[in-house]
Amino acid sequence: MKVKQLTEDCIKGILEYISDDKITLYSCLNANRAFCKSVVPILWRNPWINSSIFYDDTIFWKLIGKTILKCLPKESKETFYKKGLRLNSSIIEPPLFNYISYCQSLSDKVIQKLVDNIFDGYNCDLITLNDYKGMIQEEFWNLFLKQSYNIKFLKLPIFKIFEYPGAKRCLSSLSTLECDTFLPSEYFFEIPKYCHSIRRIEISMNFNNYNEGIESLILTQNNFQELKFISHEDKKFKFKNSKTLEFLSRSLKSIEFENRVCLSSQILSSFTNLTELHINLKNFDYCGLYCLKDIIIPQLEVLNLTNAVGVNFDIYSNLISNTQGFLRFIKIETKTHPPTSNIEIYLQTLTTYCPRIEVVPIWLARRQSLDNFENFLFSSNELKIIQIELKEPNDNVYNNREPVLAKPVLELLATRSNPELKKIYLKGKWSFSHTDLQKFFEMWKGRRFLTFHFDNEFYSYYIVKVCEEYYKQGVINGGTINYTSKV
Template identity: 30%
Template sequence: MNSRIQLYPDCLRRIFEYIVDSSEYLHITHKNLYSCILVNKLFFQNAIPILWRNPWNPNSNKSKNNYNKKLSIARTILSCLLQYHREQQQDKNLTDIFGLISFENPMKDPIFDYVSYCRHINCLDIENVTRMLIENKRELNVIFDKKHEENIGYILFEEIWRLFMKKCNNIEYLKLPQNINISILPGSQQCLRWLNELECVVGNEMNQSINKNFIGLANICHNLTKIRINPLDKDDRGLATLIKAQNNLEEIHLFTNQHVENLRFINQALSTKSNSLEILSFKGNFYFSSQNSFLSSLHNLKQLHIKFATYSNINCLLNLTVLPKLEFFVIHLNYYSFEISLDCFSKLISTTKGLLRKFEIINATRPPSKIIGLQLFIQSIINHCPLINHLKIWYISDLLNDFKQLLISAEYLNSIEFDFLKML
């Protein structure tokens, strides 16, 4: 009797998917899954599509052979690109890549349609692939046409993006390129239809392609749950249009190294996401008008992170804000302030309906010399935050009884951090 257990392909695929999806919690790296492709043909056929969902995964490139693995990925993408061009030789819109590239030894066709498995595309990874193909042309036995040698980098970059847009059917994460409008490439509507997470750059010196990308994506993507802009150095109407077009946007992270004022379009767009937005993060000194602040409409917001903003901007942003479902609130001040009033924080806490679990105010350098409203702030925590489990605040010895009351009433408090102040 044969005692061996035969795994069906769909069962094996589910096991591999679980390994990848739970790798962070199980302390399993992609190296473990790579070893599976050596077991037998069945393991090989089911592991490859999952590994290529994100071939640039940092967990898969931590070994000493990191460079060789990246070069192998670049070589594989080039072989997929050549195969795609052979299949589409009648398409006059394609660059005649065979007129630009030749080989000392013929390149073998890929075993799988590797690119079609990708679900994560990062413009930086595409740039790295392009650069590695050019820098390692001798090792890859590649010969570039001398007439186009100066432009071969951009041509390859664009053709690789064309390949991904045409071949990928279910992209989940995208870091947007700055110098090419991918929304008009053939296949982009199907490729980006179910895009879940978008990351990109919006700078003052950016050309119009990034804005066109936003407008184009707004017509294609309606299922984004997370948007990360780093940096956002100007109010961008295209980005605002993209935000408005989303059905269930849950997270927005905005970063800047400048003082950005008059975010009128972004302000209006964020105010339309009151039913879905749960996590909001600012890093930098953004300015929003208190009279029209979108925060007042975000009644489902659960996490608010504000980092490196001036106290005056924070106070203006939080003025008259009501956040009944807020659970996490973290503030990083960007420079030393002689005097800080906690009134706006106390008012906000009083609107949280007992759900606040974490509150932090972190000093950029050293604590302020004077705190206004600390006693009222402590009482707000006592009266409105029964679930608080982490707190970082200032300590003044004159309020010892209030702090005792706080420690007694905070049943779920796991940690508390103090910045000690001296009374003037």
């Protein structure tokens, strides 16, 4: 009997489905010609993010730089030799694919990194080396802007990019633009002539907190929905055109801040259609955080706080209470645990203002009453994923206490939570016997398959065996137990 082979379209569909799994895609490169032909275009959409797969970042950039050198036209390679630039002879060979044509992400930082690694260890004087680097950079920009058919992400460089041949065509489908406020406004005035569907703009605030060109660009886009600010100093970004704020109040769906909250509470509250708020506080920003207390975002669905500080949980709770029941996803990564009093307020706020919550982190303290936790579980009818972290005492005297019994928490999860709950993460020094865990899984039977994660350095052979048994029974479908054993 003949075994039917997968069609090329079927292979492409499968590989597209796993397009975020770069390690698996790399393993498919050597499977056969059909797989390789389908994988290469996916990996080269944004090849720069794949460096994490390699053990040595330098080796990755050297290899990919060498590949791009091969893609240069023959005339460019001949020019290198005429000007005394002696590179590896292997670049003369043409590449197997037109890799550049698949690329959808381009930035001056990437070009610079490629060039620096190509010349790493190259033996010549500094002036000549800089001349060679400038020559390669120019050739790379020409190559990408001529042969990349569909650039989606661009970091706007410090030159007029639309003066390059091919830029008008390959940037016409641009959806994300990253830019700096120090760039001349005229650099932005050119963009709307060729790009009308920019969805996201990422603004890095360097030296200036206003740029007329950026504001003008925003007003010209037909599908603008996302705005990100990367603030390097304690300044508020300025909008001087009232039409811009009117436009953003209608179109803006997502806003993100990195380092500092650089818009006033009044401006933030004017974005009434906002559904996502992302804040990464790499630097402490009390003034920016304090303004969150007064922000009213009625349709907010996603709240993502990174590098949050525990003592500010009253501010986060206040922000949640100023929404109008649409929140579905809350992610809070903390540098320090919240005080017990703030945990109680946070749980009460979730219970009162988040009836549609699906994904949420919870903190519980030692000797804390579980009443508010139980009320939250009972009221959360759409909860699907929950992370429960045990708050450690601030007093170092208590740091060596025995782990806290997880049994009552598990019983509440099994008896009070939404039947659609599918993932549970327990973080901190929790403990339970294998019989407690067995009882929990027995209570869970008949509900949705559960992914169960228990992060604790204490290893128990019996707990692992219980998990393996209920995995076989189909009660749980995956998870991580005690760091060492994957179910």
